[in-house]
Amino acid sequence: MLVLERRPHLGGNARSERESTTGIEVHRHGSHVFHTSNEQVWQYVNRFTEFTSYRHTVWATAGGAVYSLSVNLGTICAHAGRRLAPRRRGR
Ligand SMILES: Cc1cc2nc3c(=O)[nH]c(=O)nc-3n(C[C@H](O)[C@H](O)[C@H](O)COP(=O)(O)OP(=O)(O)OC[C@H]3O[C@@H](n4cnc5c(N)ncnc54)[C@H](O)[C@@H]3O)c2cc1C
Incomplete structure (x- = not known):
């Protein structure tokens, strides 16, 4: 699969990154919350990343x-x- 991206990183606006000195996860484009009640979807997205537990x-x-x-x-x-x-x- 070929992925083309004009920014220097993948993930689009949903991307987050670790701040190097503190290790705190920073959302450069605004925080993003992922939610689904579908177990199949949850299992699928967890193949690609880890999620930080969050209660809104x-x-x-x-x-x-x-x-x-x-x-x-x-x-x-x-x-x-x-x-x-x-x-x-x-x-
Ligand atoms: C502040 C904020 C908060 C949000 N919060 C949530 C949330 O909590 N939950 C939620 O589900 N959604 C949220 N959203 C919406 C979510 O960000 C978008 O729905 C999601 O990012 C869309 O994903 P996408 O891959 O379609 O587009 P994008 O995230 O915009 O990614 C598109 C990528 O394509 C690249 N690109 C564009 N044109 C080209 C080109 N010609 N060549 C190469 N690369 C190109 C861009 O650089 C970008 O990285 C939020 C949005 C914002 C702005």
Whole structure:
């Protein structure tokens, strides 16, 4: 296979590199998060590189309270100060 690349490195904008003095992984073109729920895809991409484990958590503040995002039933319960449950279809 022939790969042509005009930059001095492969990987395009998703490339990262180790900073030589600290060993810290630096994303020169902005950080990139890879996610898949497909085990076959995960096995495939792991043939080419190692991934750094990362957990993405987003929080929002509103009215002096802190809520987790994205919005789910727990977020609505916290905001409403009530214990709500999903309504089952057909009932
Ligand atoms: C700041 C930022 C954050 C991002 N975060 C995420 C993320 O978290 N998760 C995610 O999935 N995606 C993210 N993306 C999107 C992701 O970067 C792109 O979808 C992905 O890089 C596209 O890959 P690509 O190989 O198609 O193109 P590119 O990464 O752009 O690579 C194309 C390569 O082709 C080379 N090239 C172009 N023209 C020629 C030519 N004529 N001859 C030789 N070589 C050439 C370029 O130099 C480049 O290296 C982010 C993008 C940015 C900018």
